[in-house]
Amino acid sequence: MSNPHPFLPRLEHAFTISITLSRPSWVAPAARGDSRGAIYAKEGVVEGPRLNGRVVPMSGGDFPLTRPNGVIDFDARYLLEADDGAIIYLENRGFRWARSDEIADRMRRNEPVGFDDYYMRVTPRFDAPEGPHAWLSQHVFVGVAEKIPGANRIHYFVVL
Amino acid sequence: MTPSPADCRLEHVFDIEVLFGADRVIFGPLPGGGNQGYTPAIGGTISGPRLSGTVVPHSGADYATVRADGTIELNAHYLLQADDGTTIYIQNKGYLVRPLPGEPQPSYFRLTPYFRVPEGPHDWLSRTVIVGGGERRTDPDRSLFRYYALV
Numbered sequence: 001m002s003n004p005h006p007f008l009p010r011l012e013h014a015f016t017i018s019i020t021l022s023r024p025s026w027v028a029p030a031a032r033g034d035s036r037g038a039i040y041a042k043e044g045v046v047e048g049p050r051l052n053g054r055v056v057p058m059s060g061g062d063f064p065l066t067r068p069n070g071v072i073d074f075d076a077r078y079l080l081e082a083d084d085g086a087i088i089y090l091e092n093r094g095f096r097w098a099r100s101d102e103i104a105d106r107m108r109r110n111e112p113v114g115f116d117d118y119y120m121r122v123t124p125r126f127d128a129p130e131g132p133h134a135w136l137s138q139h140v141f142v143g144v145a146e147k148i149p150g151a152n153r154i155h156y157f158v159v160l
Numbered sequence: 161m162t163p164s165p166a167d168c169r170l171e172h173v174f175d176i177e178v179l180f181g182a183d184r185v186i187f188g189p190l191p192g193g194g195n196q197g198y199t200p201a202i203g204g205t206i207s208g209p210r211l212s213g214t215v216v217p218h219s220g221a222d223y224a225t226v227r228a229d230g231t232i233e234l235n236a237h238y239l240l241q242a243d244d245g246t247t248i249y250i251q252n253k254g255y256l257v258r259p260l261p262g263e264p265q266p267s268y269f270r271l272t273p274y275f276r277v278p279e280g281p282h283d284w285l286s287r288t289v290i291v292g293g294g295e296r297r298t299d300p301d302r303s304l305f306r307y308y309a310l311v
Contacts, residue, residue, distance in 0.1 A: 009170055009270070009293055009308055069279070071287045093274065095287045121168070121289035121310050123272040125253075138231050140254050140270035142289055142310050144168045157168060159270045159291050 011157040014141065015048025017080075018153045019055055021062075035066045041078045050158070051133070053082040062092070070104050072096040074122060086133050094122030094143065110149045120145035122154060170308035173290065174208025176240075178215055180301045186226065193228035201238045204302070210309075211282065213242040222252070232256040234271060242282055249276040252305075254292070269294040271305065284309075 022040040029036060039062045044055030060078030067073065076092040096118060098104035103117040122143040126136035140159040145152055181200040188195030199222040204215030220238030227233060236252040254271030271292040275285035289310040294303050 009291055011168060011170070093272075094289055097287055119287070123289055123291070134229070138229075138255055138257060138268065140272055140291060142168060142272070142291055144310075155168075 010160040011142065012160055013048060014050040014156050014158045015046055015052070016153060016155045017044055017046050017055065018151065019044030020151045026066075033068050037062065037064045037066060037072075039064075041076075046080055046082075048156075051080075051082060051136075053080055055079070056081050056087070070097055076122075082133060084132070086129055086131065088129075088133055088136060089127040090124055091126075092122045092124045092143070094120070094145075096120040096145070096147070107147065112149055113147065115146055118147065120147055120152075124156065168310050170291065171311050172208065173210040173307050173309045174206055174212070175307070176204060176206050176215065176305045178204040178236075178238075178303050178305070180222075180303070181218075182301070188226075190225075195226040197222065197224040197226060197232075199224065199236075201236065206240060206242075208307075211240075211242060211285075213240055213248075215239075216241050216247070224256075230258060232258070244281065246278065246280065246282050248282060248285065250274070252292070254294075256294070265295055269296075273307065 020042045022042055024037050024039045027036040041055050041061050043057045046053045056079040062074055062076035064075055065073045074092055074094045078090055080088040080090055082088060098107055098118045103113055106113050122145060124141050124143060128134055128136040141156050142159060143154040143156045145154040178201050181202040183200060185198040186195050190196060201215055201220050203217040206213045216239040222234055222236035224235055225233045234252060234254045234256055238250060240248040240250055242248060251274045252271050255268060256266050257268035259265055260267050271294060273290055273292060277283055277285050290307050291310060292305045292307040294305045296303055
């Protein structure tokens with residue numbers, strides 16, 4: 001490329017969402033080789049320097065596709081309620097995969113695993129009302145997720 | 161675990177230079193406010209440590225939405241061809257905020273692409289979160305994107 005590219009991304013921790021999940025349901029579509037999951041967000045807490053509040057209970061969940069090679073392709077949607085009462089829609093795409101077959105088996109059995117044993121990262125987008133949270137709909141974010149049996153915790157960083 | 165950017169190290173993976181055609185369209189307003197754009201990708205090149213190749217000429221476009229608040233929601237689809245012949249679908253989503261007065265570059269131009277790729281040497285693209293930063297260039301009209309894997 002002729003010109004040097006000055007882009008150097010900076011990641012800044014914005015907030016962390018801890019969420020408890022329902023038992024999953026699975027559909028194996030005849031049309032494809034993957035499986036569709038359905039997992040509901042029971043409740044959760046949003047904490048951090050840029051947003052605090054809660055996950056609106058029963059406002060949505062994740063409908064991931066599990067590929068035959070074990071990679072989970074997330075497709076989550078649910079609502080957040082900020083401390084000031086604002087309702088924010090969150091849409092999450094991303095991936096989870098185990099770093100070995102043995103770890104994959106343990107995760108399938110919903111057993112605890114170490115944070116370094118798997119890759120779980122997301123890119124959310126938000127619909128936020130005008131006001132102090134509107135910036136959420138104008139920035140790219142990434143999330144680093146921790147899988148906990150029956151729950152997860154995702155640390156969100158704004159890409160600056 | 162204390163969250164810190166150290167937990168999500170970024171690793172430079174490749175750059176894409178996309179050339180845009182002159183037959184761009186913008187129309188609206190749409191019922192929800194804002195305008196619909198169409199900017200065809202007529203070609204380009206990919207270079208970097210993890211991927212090299214070309215943008216397949218005329219394989220897609222950016223169907224961006226120019227929102228009522230002035231932020232542009234990018235939504236580009238096109239095809240890449242790696243040097244080993246593999247065809248890769250890219251969907252490039254992100255935000256572009258127009259330049260501040262007197263500034264040549266958008267004040268915000270960041271993306272998160274999504275890839276579809278056959279199993280093989282490039283399938284890491286379909287299980288890795290990637291972020292990109294963009295820059296506008298003129299003469300010819302093009303964008304430069306630098307992509308980083310979130311490892």
